[in-house]
Amino acid sequence: MIGDWVPDMGLLASKLKLLLILSATTALVVVGVLNLRDRLRQKPIPYDGISWVDTADGVKAQSVSEDSPLVLALRPGDYVRGFLYHGKYELVKQAENVSLYLDRVKVGGDARYTVYHSDPALQNILRISEPVYDVDFKVTSAPKHIGRDLYLALIGLVYLIIGLFVLFKQKRAALTYHFFAWFLASFAAYFLNATTEFTRLDKTVDFLDFAATAMLAPLFLHFCIRFSTNRKLFRGIRGMSLLLYAPAFILIVLKALWHYHPRTFGRGALIAVGDALEISELTQYSLFFVAGGVLLLRSFIRAKSPALKQQLKWIVWGLSLSGLPFVVLYFIPYVSNMEVTPLMESLAYGPLILIPLSFGYSIIRFRLMDVDVIVRQSFVHVMATIAVGAIYMAVLLGVGDLVKFIWATADLNSWTTRAVVVGGMLLVAMLFAPIKNRLQFYADRWFYGERYTLRMGLQDFGRTLSQTTALPHLLDSLVRRLGDMLSISKIVVLIEDPSAPSGFRITRAAGLEGDVYLPEGLRRLLRVHSIGRGYVAIDDLDVDSRNSSSGDDGPDDNPIADSTPQSSREIYYYFPCIVRDKMVAVIGLGRTGSGALLSSEDVDLVRTLSGYVAVAIDNSLLYRSEMEKADELARLKEFSENIIESVSVGILVVDMSAEITTWNTALEQIFGISREQAVGRLIGDVVSFDLIETIQSAMGTGGWDAREVRQIYKYSALTDDGRPRVLNLVIAPFEAARGVVTGTLIVIENVTERAQLEQQLLEREKLSSIGLLAAGVAHEVNTPLAGISSYAQMLLQQVSDRDPNHLLLEKIHMQTVRASGIVNNLLNFSRMGDAQFREVDINRVLDDTLQLLEPQLRSSDIQIRRINGEDLPLAWANASKLQQVFMNLILNARDAMPVGGTLSIHTGALDGSLVLDFKDSGMGIAPENIARIYDPFFTTKEVGRGTGLGLALSYGIIQEHGGRIFVESKPGEGAHFTIKLPTAMSRQMQVASD
Incomplete structure (x- = not known):
């Protein structure tokens, strides 16, 4: 929200400061361009060549x-x-x-x-x-010195460009503004030069030129004091800045008075004062310049950091090569009123461009260690030139007379003479390259010593790496070779790891005394900073992290030394190894054994090697990945085979040519044929023709390219030894990759025992029906039989033994007794035997019940959803009676869902009891019938479909087990029966307490 926004005053101040600096720079550049235009367009100036003084x-x-x-x-x-x-x-x-x-x-x-x-x-x-x-x-015209002016303007532009580069690259560092002020003043001092026409612009230019030159000296000396170790020398001196800048301020004030209030000095002394100001300004500049050079030289001698030492080496050399000629050839003659010749002036001004170039070269920190390389290459070129010249002179001396004769008699314009000249030039050109290369060879061999052979064998080593697939061996060879080739002991190799915060993990490290910190987003930093160079220095990562932070640098930061690595940083260079635009690894290198950084030759060698390393590591990672995939495929194959071998059903796969490709252990048990005897043979040679005909008939094709799933139930077959088997078969298309059908999958289940159990269930149902019928008949017949028997006994008591009816009555009594016995036998048949209780697994009993009822449920299109509780305690029960209860509930649920539905069965434990839930999606029970469902002979089924004794019998069995049964139902929402049974443990505790 706008109301919550609070401006960052520090950021605003920094931006305002930068804006003011850029505005002043722009104004100064505009003035300089106008002044340069006036100098180029200036009319000839009358000149007598004499310097007149009053x-x-x-x-x-x-x-x-x-x-x-x-x-x-x-x-x-x-x-x-x-x-x-x-x-x-x-x-x-x-x-x-x-x-x-x-x-x-x-x-x-x-x-x-x-x-x-x-x-x-x-x-x-x-x-x-x-x-x-x-x-x-x-009267002649004064020399314009256009060449000198343009050269000085070029030096000023170099100062300005380098200053702007540092300003925008490291504007957070406090000393950056000091550095830019120094280079901006240098730009003004070199670029501005008033004409003799002395217009308003010339007066302004002359004053700005003087002021810039006056400020240049203290700015330079102050920078040298603040740079690196020199700060400690003047830390205790108060007002050091004021003392440094006081002479410049005084000179600027006097120059302003001289320009704009000349009466202050008097008309006669005006020229003398002007000359004195010029000499004073030049004297101050020279003294401060020498003092600053001494301080920089001291810093160079005392510097411990290799990077800082190399930077200072460039600066000291630049100042020495440019400052000494200027002091000797221009300052001393000018102060001594000696004439400065054009040659002296050129030699004095020429090297001045080395000052900004040396500072710029060192600030960029690019190829800092190349001083030795440049000296060595320069030496080789000089020696090659001398050698070629010596050979040329020897040839001339050897055939001097011949050359003189040819030259004296030849026509200079003839093609022969020209051919001789061109041939000599070609000879010199052809000799130079071989001689230079040979000298370079000897120079490099002398410089590198034993490491020269290692460096020259780099490409062979790279090719060897590219052919290596063992990653550990590859990394060990790389670390050892880099250490020997570059005299580096601290090496680390990073491999790509997407799971790591930095994107890389350390796989090899040598010579490290501590842990290597890998910043987050290292991959992004390496890609950004390695563009155009092929490597990243630790300074780049530090500068990037500082630029991304919100705080400013300390007051002593400077654009040259603010990113100099400290001694605790062991890894200085990071070389990305990129292949196919993918950064697969990073080579980290420390400094050499002497603490120096790498030269450009060393960097180029490692960059070249990084390409080979990238290919080698990528190949190794790909090889490892392929090996892991192969191992994974082998494990998956073994896992699949174990699954196929572990399942209880037979798995048979037949390809399009009717050849068996898969034959598991279950099939061996079903058919009595081993895998070795079946795999690779035609299916017609292994199984019976009748089974093949049945399978193909179910598929509807004459081949083995099944298109959809087919099922065959209770197929009767015989094994080789004549044993009967009842089989269920599922036929499905066998699909390979991308859904291509390559054969037929046949799942064969041996249901012989289940068929036998189903037959036993049918017999039990028949017997149960007979028992129910007998019980009903017995209940109906017992009452009249009791009456007949009673009446017959009463009549026998009323007649004598001799009465002819006595015999008839005895026969009636005997027949009633006989009929009563028959009824009692029927009752005994209908009743279950004495219950034998033992520890029972409820889930196992339920599984057996569902297995027995599977045929009836299958024909009713009913889905069974089982949720078995885990680690349930055992129940103290009679398994057969509980099975009868479960059977009654499941069959009632089936009858309640004539068009199919879902029966959910859940087993669990609650408060020390076993809980079984039977919930169907059938028609439900009417509210008026819920209270009567446990009554004997009560049924809502059609006549002949039920006796009304099932729930009554179930209720009695649950009561006999010490449990309870509940029912919840609404019409149209199904019925929900809940059974609670005591566990075996609770039953034993109850018996023990009794």
């Missing part, structure tokens, strides 16, 4: 240049008294009158000076106190 005796010639038109008529020390203009003599009172006179005469005009010659010898000869004579000459 003295008490008049206007005196301080120096006479060699290009002056009066070089033969005047010499230093002569005075000009007047000049002729339009036929009239005018007296010269000040030096500026000469310039005005020349401006009026213009370039090419005729001028005349009245000169006083101060030579005492001439005065004695002529016996004149003041020998005065007229000198006529042509």
Whole structure:
């Protein structure tokens, strides 16, 4: 929300500072461009080649240049008294009158000076106190020095570009602004130079040039003090900055007064003050420059960091090669009023460009260790040139007479002469490369010593790596070879690991004393910073992490040394190993044994090797991946075969040519044929023709390309030894990859025992029906039989033994007794025997019951959903009676779902009891019938479909087991029966307590 936004004042201040600096830089560049334009367009300036100064005796010639038109008529020390203009003599009172006179005469005009010659010898000869004579000459134009001005402007641009580069690259470092101020002042000092026309722009340019040069000296010295170890020397001195900049401020104030309030110094002293300011400024610059160079040299000597030492080496060399010629060839002659010739000026100004270049080269930190490489290569080129020259001179001396004869008699324009010249040039060109290469060979061999052979065998080693697939051996060889080749002891190899926060894991490390920290997102950092170089230094990672943080650097940070590695950092270089645009590994290298960094040759060698390493590691990883996949496939195959061998059903796979490809152990038990005898043979040679005909009839095709799943139930077959088997078969298409049918899968289940159990169930159902019938008949017949027997006994008591009816009554009584016995036998048949209780697994009893009822449930299109509780305690029960209860409940559920449905059976334990739930999706029970469902002979089924004794019998059995049975039902929502039975443990505890 806008109301919650709080500006970051530090960030705003930093941006405002940067904006002001860039604005001032832009304004300074605009002024410099306008000034350079004016200098290039400046008209010729009248020039007499003499430097005139005001003295008490008049206007005196301080120096006479060699290009002056009066070089033969005047010499230093002569005075000009007047000049002729339009036929009239005018007296010269000040030096500026000469310039005005020349401006009026213009370039090419005729001028005349009245000169006083101060030579005492001439005065004695002529016996004149003041020998005065007229000198006529042509006014020439002053040299413009366009080449020098453009060269100085180029140096200024180099300063500006390097300063802007550092400013934008490391603007968070506090010393960066100091560094940029120094380079911006250098730009102004080198780029700006006022013309002699002295317009308003020239006056501004002259002041800015003076101010920049004055500030340049303290800025440079202050930078050298703050740089690296020199800060400690002046930490205790208060007001050091004020003392350093005070002379510059004083000179700038005096220059401003000289420009804008010249009356402050008086008209006669104005030129002298101006000259004094120029000399003072140049003196300050030279002294501060030498002091700064001494401090940098001290830092170079005391530096412990290899990177800092190499940076300072470039800076010290740059300052030495540029500063010494300037001081010797320009500063000392200028201060001593000696003439500075054009050659001296060129030699003094030429090396000045080395100052910004050396600083820029060291700041970029690119190829810092190449000083030795450059010296070695330069030495080789010089020696090769000398050798070729020596050979050429030897050839000339050896055939000198012949050459002289040819040259004297030959036509210089003939093709023969030209051919000789071209041939000599080609000879020199052809000799140079072989000689240089041979000298380079000897120089490298001397420089690298024993490591030269290792470095030259790099490509062979790379090819050897590319052919290695064993990753551990590859990494060991790589670490050992790199250490020997580069004299490096600290090496680490990182392998890609997507699960690691950095994206890599350390697989090999040598010479490390501590752990290597891998920052998060290392892959991104390496890709960003290695573009164009092929490697990343630890400095780049540190600078990136600092730039991504919110805090500023410390006040002592500087653009050169702020990222110098500390001694605790063991790995300095990271070389990405990339193959097919994929970074598979990273080679990490420390410094050499002497603590130095790698040269560009070393870096190029490792970059070349990293390509071979990337291919080798990628091949090793691919090989390992393929081996892991092969092992996984082998494990999966073994796992699949174990599953096939472990299942209790037979698995038979037949390909399109009717050949058996799979034959598991279950099939061996079913058919009595081993796997070795079956696999690879035609199915017709292994199983009976009748079975094949039945299978193909079910598939509807004459081949073995099943298209859909088919089932065959209770197929009767005979084994080889004549034993009967009842089989269930499932026929399905055998699909390979991408759904291509390659054969037929046949699942064969041996249900012989189940069929026998089903037959026993049918017999039991018959007997149960008979028992129920007998019980019903017995209950109905017992009552009249009891009456008949009673009446017969009463009649027997009323008649005598001799009564003819007595015999009939006895027969009636005997028949009633006989009928009663028959009824009792029927009752005994219908009743179950004495219950024998033991520990029973409820889930096992339920499984057996469902197995017995499977045929009836299958024909009713009813799905059974089982949820068996795990680790259930055992029940103290009679398994057969519980089986009868379960059977009654399941059959009632089946009858309640005539069009099919779902029966959910759940077993579990709750509060020390076993709980069984039977929930169907049938028609449900009417509320008025729920109270009567346990009554004998109560049924809602059609006549002949039930006796009404099933739930009554079940209720009695549950009561006999000490359990309880509940029912919940609504019409149309099915019925839910719940049975609770005591566990064997609770029953034993109850018996023990009793």
